[in-house]
Amino acid sequence: MEPERITMPGVFSQALSSRKPETCETVRGTGTGRSIFSILLLYSALIATSYLGTCAFPRLLDQIDGQYAGAAREMISDHRWLVPTQNGIPRLRKPPLTYWLEVISFKTLGANEFAARLPICLATLGWFIVTALLAYECTRDKHTALASSVILATFFGTFQFSHLVMPEPVFGLLITCCFWLLVRLAKKGNPISPSSPELIFLWIAMALGVLCKGIHGLLLPIGVLITASIFRPGLRPLCKQIIRSSLGWAIFAGLVFPWYLLIEHRYPGFILDQLGNEQVNMLIGRRWPVDGGHLPLLGFWAEQLAVLFPWTFLIPGAVVSSYRFLKTNQPFSPEALILTLWLFIYAAAITFANLQDYYLLICLPVIAIWLAWSLNEALSPIFTSILPGAFLILIGAGGIILGSQPIATVFHPTKTGLASETPVTSVATALVNLGGTTNRSLAIALTAFGVCAILTGIAMIALGRRRQIALLLLPPFVVIICLLGLSEEVALQNYLSSASLAYIINRSSDAGTLVVSKGNISDRTSLYFYLRRKLCWFDGDPNQEYATRRLATGKNLYLNVEDLRKAWNSSQKVYLIVDHSSLTSTVKELGMKPDQLRVVTATPTDVVMENR
Numbered sequence: 001m002e003p004e005r006i007t008m009p010g011v012f013s014q015a016l017s018s019r020k021p022e023t024c025e026t027v028r029g030t031g032t033g034r035s036i037f038s039i040l041l042l043y044s045a046l047i048a049t050s051y052l053g054t055c056a057f058p059r060l061l062d063q064i065d066g067q068y069a070g071a072a073r074e075m076i077s078d079h080r081w082l083v084p085t086q087n088g089i090p091r092l093r094k095p096p097l098t099y100w101l102e103v104i105s106f107k108t109l110g111a112n113e114f115a116a117r118l119p120i121c122l123a124t125l126g127w128f129i130v131t132a133l134l135a136y137e138c139t140r141d142k143h144t145a146l147a148s149s150v151i152l153a154t155f156f157g158t159f160q161f162s163h164l165v166m167p168e169p170v171f172g173l174l175i176t177c178c179f180w181l182l183v184r185l186a187k188k189g190n191p192i193s194p195s196s197p198e199l200i201f202l203w204i205a206m207a208l209g210v211l212c213k214g215i216h217g218l219l220l221p222i223g224v225l226i227t228a229s230i231f232r233p234g235l236r237p238l239c240k241q242i243i244r245s246s247l248g249w250a251i252f253a254g255l256v257f258p259w260y261l262l263i264e265h266r267y268p269g270f271i272l273d274q275l276g277n278e279q280v281n282m283l284i285g286r287r288w289p290v291d292g293g294h295l296p297l298l299g300f301w302a303e304q305l306a307v308l309f310p311w312t313f314l315i316p317g318a319v320v321s322s323y324r325f326l327k328t329n330q331p332f333s334p335e336a337l338i339l340t341l342w343l344f345i346y347a348a349a350i351t352f353a354n355l356q357d358y359y360l361l362i363c364l365p366v367i368a369i370w371l372a373w374s375l376n377e378a379l380s381p382i383f384t385s386i387l388p389g390a391f392l393i394l395i396g397a398g399g400i401i402l403g404s405q406p407i408a409t410v411f412h413p414t415k416t417g418l419a420s421e422t423p424v425t426s427v428a429t430a431l432v433n434l435g436g437t438t439n440r441s442l443a444i445a446l447t448a449f450g451v452c453a454i455l456t457g458i459a460m461i462a463l464g465r466r467r468q469i470a471l472l473l474l475p476p477f478v479v480i481i482c483l484l485g486l487s488e489e490v491a492l493q494n495y496l497s498s499a500s501l502a503y504i505i506n507r508s509s510d511a512g513t514l515v516v517s518k519g520n521i522s523d524r525t526s527l528y529f530y531l532r533r534k535l536c537w538f539d540g541d542p543n544q545e546y547a548t549r550r551l552a553t554g555k556n557l558y559l560n561v562e563d564l565r566k567a568w569n570s571s572q573k574v575y576l577i578v579d580h581s582s583l584t585s586t587v588k589e590l591g592m593k594p595d596q597l598r599v600v601t602a603t604p605t606d607v608v609m610e611n612r
Contacts, residue, residue: 033143036143036468036471036472037142037143037146039471039472040143040146040147040150040471041146043150043475043476044128044146044149044150044153046475046476046479047128047150047153047154047475047479048125050479050482050483051121051124051125051153051159051162052118052121052125054163054483054486055113055114055117055118055121055163056112056113056114056117057113057486057489057490058113058486058489058490058492058493058496058497059113059493059497059499059526060113060116060165060497060499060526060529060530061164061493061496061497061526062496062497062498062523062524062525062526063522063525064164064165064166064525065116065164065165065166065497065525065526065529066498066524066525066526066527066528066529066530067086067091067165067522067525067528068098068099068102068116068165068166068167069102069111069116069165069528069529070086070087070525070526070527070528070529071084071085071086071091071099071102071528072084072099072102072103072106072116073106073111073528073529074086074087074088074528075099075103076103076106076107076111081100081103082096082259082262082263083263083266084096084099086521086528086545087521087528087534087535087554087557088534088554088557089521089545089547089548089553089554089557090267090545090546090547090553091545092263092267092270092273092274092545092546092547093278093545093546094167094213094214094278095210095211095212095213095214095259096211096259097167097170097208097211097212098119098165098166098167098170098212101119101120101123101170102116102119102165104119105118105119111529116165116529117163117165119170120162120163120164120165120166120169120170121162121163123169123170123172123173124158124162124169124172124173126173127152127169127172127173127176127365128149128152128153129149130173130176130177130180130365131148131149131152131176131365131368131369132145132146132148132149133145133180134148134176134179134180134183134339134365134369135147135148135149135365135368135369135372137180137183137184137187137335138183138333138335138336138339138369139373143376144369144372144373144376145372147372147375147471148365148368148369148371148372149368150471150475151311151368151371151372151471152364152365152368153475154311154474154475154478154479155307155308155309155311155364155368155478156306156307156308156309156310156478156481156482156485157304157306157307157308157309157357157358157361157364158307158361158364159478159482159485160482160485161358161361163486164358166358167212167213168213168358168361168362169361170212171209171212171213171217171362172361172362172364172365174205174206174208174209174212174217175205175209175217175220175221175362176362176365177201177205178202178205178206178209178220178221179221179224179338179339179342181198181199181201181202181205182202182221182224182225182338183334183335183338183339184198185198185199185202185238185242186235186238186334186335186338187334187335190237190238190241191237191241192238192241194241194245194246194247195247199241199242199245199247199248200247200248200251202221202242202248203245203247203248203249203251203252204251204255206218206221206222206252207251207252207255207256208255210252210256211255211256211259214274214278214279215275215279216279216283218252220342220345220346222242222243223345224338224341224342224345225238225239225242225338226239227341227345228334228337228338228341231337232334232337234334235334260274267546267547267550267551269546269550270546273546273550274546277546282353282354283349283350283352283353284352284353285352285353285354287354288543289541289543289544290354291354291522291544294354294355294356295355295356295357296355297351297355300355300357300359303357304360307357307360307361307364308364308367310388310392310453310474310477310478311368311371311470311474313387313388313391313392314371314374314375314383314384314388314470315371316383316387317374317375317377317379317383317384317387318370318371318373318374320379320383321373321374321377321379322370322374324377339366339369340366342363342366343363343366343367346360346362346363347360347363375467375468375470375471376467378467379467381464381465384464384467384469384470385460385461385463385464385466385469385470386460386461386464388457388460388470389456389457389458389459389460389461389464390457390461391457392453392454392456392457392460393453393454393457393458395450395453396449396450396451396452396453396454396455396456396457397450397454398450399446399447399449399450399453400446400447400450400451400454401450402446402450403442403443403444403445403446403447403449403450404443404447405443441487441488441491442488442491442492445484445485445487445488448484449481449484452477452480452481453477453481456473456474456477459473460473494603494604494605495603495604495605497526498524498526498527498530498577498603498606499526499530500601500603501524501527501577501601501603501606501608502526502527502530502531502532503530504600504601504608505531505533505575505600505608506530506531506532506533508600509533509573509575510573511533512572512573513533513572513573513574513575514536514567514572514573514574514575515531515533515534515535515536515574515575515577516535516536516537516538516559516564516567516574516575516576516577517535517536517537517538517540517577518537518538518539518576518577518578518579518582518586519537519538519539519540519579520537520540520541520544521537521540521544521545522544524577524606534557535557536557536558536559537557537558537559538559538560538561538564538576540558542554542555542558561589561590564576564590565590565591568590568592568611569611573610573611573612574610574611574612575600575608575609575610576608576609576610576611577606577607577608578606578607578609579605579606579607580602580605580606580607583607597609598610598611598612
């Protein structure tokens, strides 16, 4: 049988037909091509092992992890399966699917770090598989499909974000399923049977997307298809059939409406707040009240270069390949148009939102497929190896230089590195406070990263005539640096997690102990998972959650100065958690005497005091 020839993605297929044969040669069907495919399969197994094997580390972090894992643990302990709660207050900002996955995992494996991250990890691995299926549907080429999956898995940001307990990886899986099914339906032609499996599963995926993240689980796929049908009239019959599908709407209503209507019945006004404040206002950056710091627009887009690292350095070559195609004046294929609109419509929409660094995560499959295609183009080694290799060498040298410096003073020269000076809200601010063995371990990790980057860059330049050299060298490099990064998160976990505080309080308190955290409900969120006591807040904003804002549920957990002062001077045992930077001002505010302060425990960022 004649070896199967590689087929380029549909976006380029028409252009290739007019090129000279020598410009379209590929490694497919050769011994080299088969070897690369086998190596990619090996990398896939290595990646899956790395993702699964690191689920238990580090401890669950503040800000995001604790919000979902803590709510799921509480749902189990309180036997409330439908309403996620955080410290007894209904957490209605996000739909319940992620919480339900956490509950299933905890019921199966126990409430621990591995069980908390496992559902997100499995969803991420499924996301990689569906990305390969989507790439194959567009290209009919196994090599490009597998390469797309490996590239997506080895974006540095993919590894980092999928180790957080949050709905984005699950939502990424569901949205990618939607577009894979849309592409299959677009290639089927018209008419499509109302009971077509692709059509049914499309509506199921959109419904689950709404239960995972919100209404854009429906609006994004439908909006992209409507826009694509404007440019491609041939897609209009498919668009009409999907929108008019009575079976599809019945499936959607059956999956989505029960939970939303139940919550609306229990908490009147919830649906309007969910669609208005949590969806529309969040999209345009006007969510009230503001729920923390957000990235500026320029900073967000600059950070995406780090999210895509090290494949960022292959983007110039992909741009050149795309420019060559556009010069041919050939129209996009329907599937290419759908994927392109998916990326640009979503990117344009989130531009006006309260930006977080992971907001573009669900569009990464499009970028991975684009880069996988570009590696099969007959580009100069300048774009496939020399420039990427040179950039890696430069960054590696920077890592070695940074590793030889006192980390705290490098990131904040005016600070001395004392934990009492800078509150820690992220890895970046934690670096300001590093000292001792943690500082040394980070320096070692930066040096190791620098050496790996330099060696990989040199190898890419030396072997630059092999067009697929990036696929051979970058995946193991990313696995190594991700494991290095994870080891440093473990070293920094006392800076980024409140777990150690919870262990001390659990051991030395009883059911009648009052535990107070200075700040908002989005601070020290790992306490919701690790702490076995009710938590109150001092100087917190009760308007963050809908149930408290509109229905006063849990408002008694927010203490003012007089409430806390009265409790502190009573016979009740009270624990107060504050960060080092606000310790002095809090003591003065509460009128405490220095000889009355008893420090129970402290981390590099926080201190726990008790009144007895």
